Amino acid sequence: MSEKFNVMLIVIDALRADHLGCYGYSHATSPTLDALAADGVLGENLFAPAIPTQPSFTTLYTGQHPLTHGVIAHGGEAMLAPTAPSLAEHFLHGGYHTCAVDNLWRARPWFGRGFVDYLDPSLKHTLPVAVTCEEMNDSIIKWLRVFGADPFFMLIHYWDPHYPLLPPPQYRGRFYDGRNPTDRGNHSLDRWWQHPVGLLARNTWLRTPAGRITDADYVRALYDQEIRYVDDGVSSLMQALEEMGLSQRTLVLIMADHGASMTEHDIFFEHYGLYDATTHVPLIVRWPGHLPAGRRLPHLLRANDVAPTLLEAVGLPAARGMEGTSFWPLLTGESDEGGHDWVISLECSWQASWSLRTREHKLILNRELDPCRHFWPSRELYNLQKDPLETHDLAQTETHLADDMTAQLEAWIAAGAAAAGLPGDPVAAQGITLGRRG
Template sequence: MKIILISLDTLRASRMSGYGYGKRTSPHMDRIAKDGVLFERAFAADIPTEVAHTGVFTGKIGLTTGVISHGSDLTQLPKSVEWLPNLLRTAGFTTGAVDNLYQLKEWFARGFNYYINTVGGNRWIDGSTINKLALPWIEQHKDESFFLFLHYWDAHTPYLPPASYVSEFYDMSKDPYDPANRSMEPAYNHTAYPFFKHHHYDLVGRVTDTDYYDALYDAEIRYLDDRLKELDDHLAKLGIQEETLLVLFGDHGESLTEHDIYWDHCGLYEPTVHVPLIMRWPGRIPAGRRVPGLVQQADLLPTLLEAVRREKPAGIAGNKLADPAGLDGSSLWSAIEGAADGTRDTVYLSECAWQAARAIRNDRYKLIVTYDSGPFRRPPRELYDLKEDPRETVNLADAKPEIADALQSRLEDYVAAKLDGRPDPMQEQLRLRGLPFRRRIEQILNGVGLTWEEWERNPDRAVFDLATAGSDGH
């Protein structure tokens, strides 16, 4: 038995053709879904990257593990917390990863016999680099039961797809640098501009057309799709495609100008928290199944453990793969086989990087409660009717206070029950360190003689660019 778990970093579900997008961004992933199961409403309970992946590998949300922030020096994950690669290695799987999350936190290398760190001179990683490292590893271990984690970053900023991929998604008769086009002004004058100038805008060039950035994102997805086809073709060539449980998931999505968020993954809105989830296992997972109900990333760990117990591969001690205690996730197998629509009727959402907020979402409504809005302007509560307003444009918190109050009460009860008397790690983060990404901006501003307060009062790109003349913005 082989398990390949693939993280598609920053891949927004609604930007995939298999999830209803009108452009051909994901033909091979769509093919994988047609041969397996696609979860229509999968959610990242915690965002962004660090907390999302911790949830995948523990089967527990941030309120349970205490890992609720991204890039915080306060965060620790005790070695006593059971970890998916450790569980599988102990049972007899050869475990491998092609990944660089170890650069964030040491616990991401736990449990792997082989951890191939993709860190390099750039903060972005091309999918071809992942394949160059992963494909030989698969060939070397093709006769073993293995678990392989692959982490593709192509859809993450900076969007730098090969030029040949862009024309399918952008009208090349237009000039993306046309000074008459002013659609980029809100992004360039946003309070978060100093961070994105260095990590994104300067790498792409002084684009003036927001449509061009959207096209670059689509092109990155299409490029990623081709890299996944290369991987899949390799499995077929080696004759192990049929015995491989292939799992594709997004750790979070991406906002493309919605809600004053410009090509980034913050905010508990659907573009960022609704993620793709696709599974294929020929002969075990029915082909063409689409699961309509709510599921979350923490469901993956118990699902994979159950898959091993069902398969009983030779040489694997399935008796060592009981579900750990205190999981927040539930096995997806009932939903996969059509006995259930999902694993829950409500999902709880959390972020603590650019902003600190929690949310509750059911079939009809979403309530977002913001504790610290960081470089954004957010009301304390946002209530959206997802049936009537799927783009979350009309805040009904004041118009329907009884619904907002009921949802907030349920959210608070849930948080209190999960904490069970322990301090709230989000409030501790805000009290002791503040928002990690606000601190990053402050460091950049301080380096050029500006304070956060000065910048917040006048987030003018020209002012910052003048201050950083002759420096790299750090």
């Protein structure tokens, strides 16, 4: 490809796929994202190999599984090797002006690798997650007005709808029926008020002058309001691209680092647990004139596939060491063959767990008793076709299948650990990080 085009990678933190209209959600949370999906390609089954934010973003940046790059926990001690592949560095070496609008460099230095410009509009906030969509877009648009004529790769990290769930006043009240959210007769949050995780939420944004919130639907509505807020922010950004004449020249890929559980599995408004509410993330790709409109991909994809896909899209070779598989031929319609038979995910922040997910089933291995008092068993098995919400654990009844999937997962972990030069399973060795550090 002789002519260089732009790539804009937008990561919306904590955005679960099934709360978007284009994935079948009933509330009007995402008109802009729905329109972009209709004008481009939607991936129905993109999954995060690691949660939460730090290991997930590292997986995205390197194109490697976390067992390979070693950053398996949020708040862990592992540092990314300087020899690990870097998506931004590869774009930079390919002649692109690279820019990140983000603040993850404040947590780990490798998130700044390869970016000529790193804009952090959250610096004036005590909490990085407090940065607003307006502040983000102001930084993005100012940069584009100066450098948008050059081929660029831009990474944008919107923090909404990550908690605390504090949507702007003009979004309050949407998606909620107006009943009293502090009704003492509503017990849907009783377990949350007894929960050891989320003290900040219980003492701050889940309290009102009328008392503490008791209705889980009210908090779910706050999450949806935050989604609509960031959706409007994306709308403003897309409008700016159009006004600057950049829409036709810019591939836009929108995804999330992880989702968020509302109340499923007694996980309240957080993003841990290797269930689909947290590991299944959106994938929307729009590039007018280059990608077909309205195409949907049912293929099983992994977040570490994104980096090689973006590189192939603009004619750059995949970086050495990237393990992901480009799904560019799927996006263009050149091929309907691709994707994976399974996805392996891990976490050891609030949980220390592994999962093996196929189209039909999911196995979860819990390596350590968690600090959140869920008392989950050491092994869980779900039939995703019959039980997509993962409510009926079959590990005790479908023992042959559970044993087979356990053997497959344990063999993969052992082989990956050996290839990485590790003495054994790093999740079991490191255990829970955030649960111990508070």
